[in-house]
Amino acid sequence: MTNTQQQFTPEDVLSYFGGLEMLVATLGLADATPAMQMKVVDKFMRLVFKRLLLRIPKENGRLLVQVIDGEDGDELLALLKENIPDFEERFKEEVVSAIAEFNS
Helix, strand or coil: CCCCCCCCCHHHHHHHCCCHHHHHHHCCCCCCCHHHHHHHHHHHHHHHHHHHHCCCCHHHHHHHHHHHHHCCHHHHHHHHHHHCCCHHHHHHHHHHHHHHHHCC
């Protein structure tokens, strides 16, 4: 992912996971139907973002609630990047941790 001014797409999120096929394989979903794969992948990505939200300082909680209520992914991503030091590294940590929990 590059500039916070660019639109953030699902493909950008999946790139952190190594692409859709890699995430599906990592989660052990290769034999599931495509519809089931997408359902699990969507829930998994939401879990990762929820874990990242816990890293937002409390003083930004009010803004965070506004962004979440508006369901604007671009605003949420911008807020995460602005308020989580080394966001990309923290994102990768949460992915690794969530995958480990998912597979345990």
